[in-house]
Amino acid sequence: MKGEGLNLMLVSLVVALGLSLYVGRMQAAVTLPPDAKPLKRQFYKKLNTCANVEAFVSHQVKLWWQEDKSITAKLLKLLYADCMVNGCDGSILLDGPHTEKSAGQNSGLNGFILIDKIKTVLEERCPRTVSCADILNLAVRDAVHLAGAPSYPVLLGRRDGLESNAAWVDLPSPSIPLEEGLAYFKSKGLDAQDYATLLGAHTLGKTHCAYIHDRLYNYDNTGKPDPSMSKSSLDKLRQQCPKTLKKGQKDPTVFLTDKNGEKYWFTNNYYTNVLSYDSVLKVDQDLLFNYNTTQLVLEYAGKFEQFRREFALSISRMGSLKVLTGKQGEIRQNCRVPNKSNPKLN
Numbered sequence: 001m002k003g004e005g006l007n008l009m010l011v012s013l014v015v016a017l018g019l020s021l022y023v024g025r026m027q028a029a030v031t032l033p034p035d036a037k038p039l040k041r042q043f044y045k046k047l048n049t050c051a052n053v054e055a056f057v058s059h060q061v062k063l064w065w066q067e068d069k070s071i072t073a074k075l076l077k078l079l080y081a082d083c084m085v086n087g088c089d090g091s092i093l094l095d096g097p098h099t100e101k102s103a104g105q106n107s108g109l110n111g112f113i114l115i116d117k118i119k120t121v122l123e124e125r126c127p128r129t130v131s132c133a134d135i136l137n138l139a140v141r142d143a144v145h146l147a148g149a150p151s152y153p154v155l156l157g158r159r160d161g162l163e164s165n166a167a168w169v170d171l172p173s174p175s176i177p178l179e180e181g182l183a184y185f186k187s188k189g190l191d192a193q194d195y196a197t198l199l200g201a202h203t204l205g206k207t208h209c210a211y212i213h214d215r216l217y218n219y220d221n222t223g224k225p226d227p228s229m230s231k232s233s234l235d236k237l238r239q240q241c242p243k244t245l246k247k248g249q250k251d252p253t254v255f256l257t258d259k260n261g262e263k264y265w266f267t268n269n270y271y272t273n274v275l276s277y278d279s280v281l282k283v284d285q286d287l288l289f290n291y292n293t294t295q296l297v298l299e300y301a302g303k304f305e306q307f308r309r310e311f312a313l314s315i316s317r318m319g320s321l322k323v324l325t326g327k328q329g330e331i332r333q334n335c336r337v338p339n340k341s342n343p344k345l346n
Contacts, residue, residue: 035321042054060118073201087161127333148265155316178286178289189322203265207253213241
């Protein structure tokens, strides 16, 4: 199994997460990516530069979450859009006409205002010290914990990217075939377990009807619905997503896991939906059609604690992809602009 010879730092992380790894299922990675090696627990506290950074972030996230439970899903999407494109460097936060934020695949992303608020608080207490990339990773951890996921240690020390380019955005569509999705994750440094586990974030949030219209009315250009969708789900979703929108009608949204609905609660209902052919997105239902991912669906549907623990590991792995550390990148004073373009610094 991958991960033999864990260094002390990673052993500490795995112990802290309380992971109970299932050895026989697949050759799953159980360590963080090599890029994560320079990252450290309590990075700012050890440097005596911003000892209370995690408490500051947690407080702001909790205040926001108490008013808007959907912030958990929004931050998860933000982290995914950042890390899976060009590494976890906070480049998704940069404004501009040709940035990752402006790319079509990232339309509808949200959560930027909360990150700005946290950055403002930290700049008042620890000027030019904490990166936007670290803030995003901490905010996601705190938000998913408030929603019912386990809290987990976030290794810190990321620095912010100097640029953002819409041409880098290669995020797959919600209808990507399973094998292509697995290949995409592999190209980024993640594996099948990460794929099936991180898709479990769809236990939270919504999707637009446009992304499932083909499943409901014209799957694979057959003029019929997707045969892998249960009749009860098909009937319900057709009521929420009409075949043709009325003039001026906005594209409706539906919850990805209706049992949670507006509670935005972190559960394993997502996996029970996969087993009963009630998944909203094709990318989710397809987990049932691959041996490795099917095994994970069965395990997570029956063992919520296992899903919670392994979600913590997989999101930590994703949050460590292609990080900038040391003298790479910079610590942005404003998460929306590189320092060289910040009029307050020039």
